[in-house]
Amino acid sequence: xxxxxxxxxxxxxxRKTGSVLSPLFRSALEVLEHGIWHFxxxxxxxxxxxxxxxxxxxxxxxxxxxxxxxxxxxxxxxxETINIWSAYTILENDLACTIPEKPDLELLHExxxxxxxxxxxxxxxxxxxxxxxAILFIDRFCRDELKVDLHDHLPAEYLDELLxxx
Amino acid sequence: xxxxxxRIRISRSGLDFEAEGDRKFIQEMIAKFLGENTPAPRExxxxxxxxxxxxxxxxxxxxxxxxxxxxxxxxxxxxVDVVLAFGYYLEKMAGLTSFTAADINTCYxxxxxxxxxxxQMLINNIKRGLAMEAKDQGKKGKRSYTLTRSGEQKVEEVIxxxxx
Numbered sequence: 001x002x003x004x005x006x007x008x009x010x011x012x013x014x015r016k017t018g019s020v021l022s023p024l025f026r027s028a029l030e031v032l033e034h035g036i037w038h039f040x041x042x043x044x045x046x047x048x049x050x051x052x053x054x055x056x057x058x059x060x061x062x063x064x065x066x067x068x069x070x071x072x073x074x075x076x077x078x079x080e081t082i083n084i085w086s087a088y089t090i091l092e093n094d095l096a097c098t099i100p101e102k103p104d105l106e107l108l109h110e111x112x113x114x115x116x117x118x119x120x121x122x123x124x125x126x127x128x129x130x131x132x133x134a135i136l137f138i139d140r141f142c143r144d145e146l147k148v149d150l151h152d153h154l155p156a157e158y159l160d161e162l163l164x165x166x
Numbered sequence: 167x168x169x170x171x172x173r174i175r176i177s178r179s180g181l182d183f184e185a186e187g188d189r190k191f192i193q194e195m196i197a198k199f200l201g202e203n204t205p206a207p208r209e210x211x212x213x214x215x216x217x218x219x220x221x222x223x224x225x226x227x228x229x230x231x232x233x234x235x236x237x238x239x240x241x242x243x244x245x246v247d248v249v250l251a252f253g254y255y256l257e258k259m260a261g262l263t264s265f266t267a268a269d270i271n272t273c274y275x276x277x278x279x280x281x282x283x284x285x286q287m288l289i290n291n292i293k294r295g296l297a298m299e300a301k302d303q304g305k306k307g308k309r310s311y312t313l314t315r316s317g318e319q320k321v322e323e324v325i326x327x328x329x330x
Contacts, residue, residue: 040282
């Protein structure tokens with residue numbers, strides 16, 4: 001049975017037309033938006049936990065997207081893709097892509113590992129540091145490396161609260 | 167006769183008064199209510215008649231405004247502004263010298279508003295120069311905040327504009 005073209009009563013977010021987004025990049029934006037949604041919903045450790053998980057995942061997907069656009073495979077074998085550390089290595093060694101924000105992103109990934117693999121309950125203050133640093137990186141990385149303006153893909157009310165005024 | 171029974175109910179700005187009985191009882195209860203709630207009872211008469219009762223009602227204009235009432239007078243929409251208004255309320259009306267993110271969350275609850283990430287909104291207000299960390303840090307290591315003069319002025323200007 002054919003699906004209806006659009007869900008009743010809901011219109012998709014307005015995004016710039018003209019170029020088709022890669023599934024990898026689109027997925028990165030989706031998890032990023034959902035992570036920020038958690039971040040702004042409350043300052044409970046549960047929301048902070050999911051905010052950090054999603055924002056870190058978005059970064060990993062964006063790095064992989066840059067690897068893909070650089071003509072490098074994101075697969076380390078037919079069944080597994082590279083992890084975030086391999087993505088950094090490929091970007092730095094093979095694609096001459098430097099990431100000065102890497103020390104902050106490493107801290108976020110460590111926090112993500114503590115949540116994902118153990119039982120970390122991040123505080124609102126710590127989460128605010130990680131998310132603010134992550135968004136600054138994502139904004140810069142999208143613009144410089146992926147030639148995309150984040151404002152075309154994420155709600156303005158989120159970015160207004162997270163990015164410095166131009 | 168049933169017609170001799172009276173019932174009166176006065177509800178005004180959080181003060182409720184209700185009485186039922188004969189005329190004398192009602193008058194006694196009104197006098198008692200006014201006596202207890204009026205700071206300085208006035209004996210004014212206009213043209214030989216006592217002023218209408220509603221003029222004798224207690225002056226409730228000085229009664230403390232609830233946080234929900236207050237934040238609605240600002241008509242702020244963005245959470246970052248709402249948090250600023252809560253901070254203003256806590257310092258100017260609730261008598262706190264500083265406040266924490268938890269205090270802001272309590273304001274959201276009492277005002278029956280959907281909450282937000284208060285910590286992030288306080289950080290944003292610090293970036294805007296409207297709030298700052300308080301010198302006397304809160305108990306249990308929780309960070310305390312206070313409004314800057316600019317933050318106070320912003321809230322006061324909005325209230326003034328909305329009342330104009």
